[in-house]
Amino acid sequence: MHEENVAPARPLRRDRSETLLAYAEALARVAASGGGAQALAAHLAAAIDAAVLVEDAQWRHLAVAGTGERATPPSVRDLLPKDADGDEAVPLATPADSHARAFPIRAGEARLGWISVFPTGSRILEDRAGLIRLTAAQIAVELSRDAGGGRGRRRGFWDRLLARAYEDPLEAKEDAQARGIALAPGYVAVAVEGDGLDETVAAQKNAEIRRVCLDTLGTRTGDVVVVERGGGFFFLVPAPLEVDAANARTAATLIPRGVQRSGLDVKIVGGVGRHAEMLHVAQSVDEAREAMIIARRMFGGGRVMPYDDLGVYPLLHRTGATREDWRAFATRVLDPLRAYDEKHQTELVRTLKLFFDVGQNIKEAAALLNVHRHTVFYRLRQIGEIGRLDLDSPHDQLTVRAALAVDALDG
Amino acid sequence: MLTTVKDAAAARRAVLATVKERKVRWVRLAFVDVLGIQKSVSIPANELEDAFNGKVTFDGGSIDGFVRGEEIDMVLRPDPATFVVLPWVEHDQVEARILCDIAMPDGTPFEGCSRTTLKRVLEDAGDVLQAVQAALEIEFYLYELAPDGTPTTRTTDAGSYFDFSANDRGQEARLDMSGALEAMGIPISSAHHEHGAGQHELDLAASGVLTMADRLLTVRGVVRRIAQRHGLHATFMPKPLEESAGSGLHIYFALGDIDEAVRLHAIAGLLEHAPGFTAICNPTVNSYKRLVAAWDAPVYTVWSHRSANALVRVPQAFGDEPPLLEVRSPDASSNPYLAMAVLVEALADGIRTRSLPGDPFTGSTYELGDRYRAEHGIRQLPKSLRQAIAALDEDVVIRGALGDHIYHAFRDAKLAEYERYRKAVHPWEREAYLRTF
Numbered sequence: 010m011h012e013e014n015v016a017p018a019r020p021l022r023r024d025r026s027e028t029l030l031a032y033a034e035a036l037a038r039v040a041a042s043g044g045g046a047q048a049l050a051a052h053l054a055a056a057i058d059a060a061v062l063v064e065d066a067q068w069r070h071l072a073v074a075g076t077g078e079r080a081t082p083p084s085v086r087d088l089l090p091k092d093a094d095g096d097e098a099v100p101l102a103t104p105a106d107s108h109a110r111a112f113p114i115r116a117g118e119a120r121l122g123w124i125s126v127f128p129t130g131s132r133i134l135e136d137r138a139g140l141i142r143l144t145a146a147q148i149a150v151e152l153s154r155d156a157g158g159g160r161g162r163r164r165g166f167w168d169r170l171l172a173r174a175y176e177d178p179l180e181a182k183e184d185a186q187a188r189g190i191a192l193a194p195g196y197v198a199v200a201v202e203g204d205g206l207d208e209t210v211a212a213q214k215n216a217e218i219r220r221v222c223l224d225t226l227g228t229r230t231g232d233v234v235v236v237e238r239g240g241g242f243f244f245l246v247p248a249p250l251e252v253d254a255a256n257a258r259t260a261a262t263l264i265p266r267g268v269q270r271s272g273l274d275v276k277i278v279g280g281v282g283r284h285a286e287m288l289h290v291a292q293s294v295d296e297a298r299e300a301m302i303i304a305r306r307m308f309g310g311g312r313v314m315p316y317d318d319l320g321v322y323p324l325l326h327r328t329g330a331t332r333e334d335w336r337a338f339a340t341r342v343l344d345p346l347r348a349y350d351e352k353h354q355t356e357l358v359r360t361l362k363l364f365f366d367v368g369q370n371i372k373e374a375a376a377l378l379n380v381h382r383h384t385v386f387y388r389l390r391q392i393g394e395i396g397r398l399d400l401d402s403p404h405d406q407l408t409v410r411a412a413l414a415v416d417a418l419d420g
Numbered sequence: 421m422l423t424t425v426k427d428a429a430a431a432r433r434a435v436l437a438t439v440k441e442r443k444v445r446w447v448r449l450a451f452v453d454v455l456g457i458q459k460s461v462s463i464p465a466n467e468l469e470d471a472f473n474g475k476v477t478f479d480g481g482s483i484d485g486f487v488r489g490e491e492i493d494m495v496l497r498p499d500p501a502t503f504v505v506l507p508w509v510e511h512d513q514v515e516a517r518i519l520c521d522i523a524m525p526d527g528t529p530f531e532g533c534s535r536t537t538l539k540r541v542l543e544d545a546g547d548v549l550q551a552v553q554a555a556l557e558i559e560f561y562l563y564e565l566a567p568d569g570t571p572t573t574r575t576t577d578a579g580s581y582f583d584f585s586a587n588d589r590g591q592e593a594r595l596d597m598s599g600a601l602e603a604m605g606i607p608i609s610s611a612h613h614e615h616g617a618g619q620h621e622l623d624l625a626a627s628g629v630l631t632m633a634d635r636l637l638t639v640r641g642v643v644r645r646i647a648q649r650h651g652l653h654a655t656f657m658p659k660p661l662e663e664s665a666g667s668g669l670h671i672y673f674a675l676g677d678i679d680e681a682v683r684l685h686a687i688a689g690l691l692e693h694a695p696g697f698t699a700i701c702n703p704t705v706n707s708y709k710r711l712v713a714a715w716d717a718p719v720y721t722v723w724s725h726r727s728a729n730a731l732v733r734v735p736q737a738f739g740d741e742p743p744l745l746e747v748r749s750p751d752a753s754s755n756p757y758l759a760m761a762v763l764v765e766a767l768a769d770g771i772r773t774r775s776l777p778g779d780p781f782t783g784s785t786y787e788l789g790d791r792y793r794a795e796h797g798i799r800q801l802p803k804s805l806r807q808a809i810a811a812l813d814e815d816v817v818i819r820g821a822l823g824d825h826i827y828h829a830f831r832d833a834k835l836a837e838y839e840r841y842r843k844a845v846h847p848w849e850r851e852a853y854l855r856t857f
């Protein structure tokens with residue numbers, strides 16, 4: 010046994026079998042005291058002098074412990090080898106920490122989650138691996154017990170819904186009813202994460218973020234569903250009508266202000282999916298996640314952005330966008346302007362096209378359109394209002410130019 | 421508290437000094453009934469001090485919506501801040517006017533006093549609205565008088581929106597009105613011709629909400645009086661002629677330096693309570709002839725940045741100024757104090773409940789289909805006074821703002837008015853049916 014791996018308060022240091030036995034007894038006492046996964050993780054962290062992260066199969070945080078000297082990533086979801094399965098520990102792909110390992114939490118054939126350890130010193134020794142396995146087994150017992158309770162049963166419904174396991178809305182409704190869940194006809198998904206969270210306080214900050222989000226998203230149309238995934242949150246906001254969806258979007262964009270007002274020193278990033286019928290809420294969740302990624306990468310984070318406001322970026326981000334996807338995008342951007350032109354005999358689309366064709370030169374556009382340059386300004390303002398675009402923004406300019414290009418290429 | 425008492429005493433002394441300096445002979449103690457009709461009692465100027473001390477009473481049983489059927493003395497409590505020397509002198513006697521709150525004989529505020537009600541609502545809203553101000557656009561028609569002095573609906577003015585006509589008698593009257601109001605300490609930010617022939621608009625610069633309600637009361641009186649001097653009749657009737665634009669009262673609210681989210685909550689409060697406050701803001705059967713899909717009158721609970729027929733418009737702000745919220749449905753037949761009270765309550769309730777208003781609307785609301793309205797939670801404003809009273813009955817927030825006394829007194833008066841209207845046989849009916857059946 011290497012002394013550098015032994016913390017002063019470490020409970021057991023005799024021969025291996027005695028160590029395991031004593032640890033198992035202590036673990037059972039912790040479990041019996043009702044502390045749940047968090048207490049078990051804390052017990053393990055103290056025993057092996059490592060940071061410990063416990064996540065369930067949907068990448069929800071179940072516990073974080075021992076982070077005083079070691080940081081944990083928000084999730085190990087993207088750090089696991091692609092083929093990670095079975096009962097063995099797997100190394101995590103963290104260049105800065107070659108000793109980090111994830112151990113499966115199993116109940117029978119089912120994998121209920123992962124317990125990941127980030128040692129303070131060198132590699133995890135064999136006897137320590139035994140302690141981790143024992144802890145994983147105890148957490149599996151806890152999770153299985155939870156799944157049998159009301160909370161677990163309700164969570165099970167949302168997991169199934171988000172996994173697109175229901176094909177028939179009636180089946181989903183009946184299942185929800187059986188689990189005591191009142192479903193709304195439609196939902197809007199909101200994804201939120203704290204950006205660059207200091208891992209030592211991540212759990213506490215996340216609890217605050219969750220509280221602020223629920224406070225901001227609180228709705229008269231029903232209970233907001235919270236799904237924790239990979240260090241962040243998804244909120245499913247009930248939206249029976251389009252106006253509820255619009256209000257959910259607006260409320261979501263106000264979350265960073267709420268976080269700021271509450272004095273939380275956290276930068277928030279998030280995304281809002283489109284309004285989806287109950288059965289297709291997973292689609293809204295995917296869009297929310299995508300919007301969050303784009304908000305972070307293209308807009309520098311610090312905001313919660315609706316998918317609908319991202320213009321061309323979702324298509325550029327998505328691999329395998331089809332020609333139809335691009336056509337639908339161009340239609341979405343240009344159709345309101347076309348409808349206005351048709352109804353009012355105006356030339357908004359032509360003006361827009363010419364404006365970009367001449368490199369956004371108002372004078373040249375005015376000359377080509379045979380109008381005064383003030384008229385071009387007026388039309389551009391109209392275009393902005395009707396299309397809900399900010400033509401001074403390079404992001405919106407890109408969106409419009411892409412839509413015009415798709416339109417032109419389609420003839 | 422001591423400061424307030426000292427301030428009040430100083431304000432009274434200043435008023436009494438002005439009375440002396442300007443040789444005021446009579447002071448009109450003015451107040452409104454529950455319908456917003458101005459009432460007044462004239463007292464010799466040398467009795468004003470007694471009035472300040474609560475010694476002027478009147479029979480509350482003779483005023484609409486007060487305590488009809490009972491003989492009860494009520495006390496007038498003049499507010500020195502509203503004292504103004506009238507800019508015209510008749511019979512060589514200088515006259516002043518001061519607005520009053522109404523109290524019970526024991527000095528407690530009278531629950532049926534509209535002005536006191538507005539003060540209470542503003543105080544209650546102080547938790548969420550600290551610096552609210554209001555500005556007004558007041559529309560009215562100027563018509564010719566018949567040889568016998570009765571008003572007609574004729575006008576020689578053929579002008580339209582913003583038209584300029586140097587020889588227009590209406591324009592001369594409007595200039596005189598603006599001058600008189602300025603002389604009374606009411607700043608006019610603009611005055612112009614409106615859409616309808618003979619229709620005009622006066623715009624009042626922003627001030628505190630109570631002050632603005634006081635000013636609206638004054639404007640209604642001054643406009644009518646100056647029109648009379650020009651041989652014209654001024655009317656704030658919401659829809660005098662079917663084929664012409666109606667006259668509205670657009671109320672702008674400046675909520676001060678608040679978070680954008682709070683502004684959205686306030687807008688949502690207005691939309692949420694619009695059906696409930698319509699009876700108060702549009703209190704006559706004629707009001708509902710204006711609230712139709714024409715002449716940019718609002719008919720749906722919609723907000724917009726530019727749409728001229730949205731109920732709430734949030735026009736683009738100038739420079740760094742915070743945006744204003746324009747409520748476009750009210751008309752000037754409303755009781756200014758009650759109209760302001762219910763609108764402030766709606767704003768405050770939206771903020772307290774952190775409601776959201778949906779997305780802003782672009783275009784003309786008149787083209788909204790049923791399905792779109794249902795999906796976007798857009799409701800139609802009441803189409804008649806009867807519907808408006810029913811909506812008021814259902815809105816506990818607005819009823820709470822009015823208080824039980826005013827709610828019941830107003831409701832009773834308006835139901836009676838609606839019944840009279842319902843029973844009356846209108847010329848249109850004779851035209852349509854007399855020969856047909």
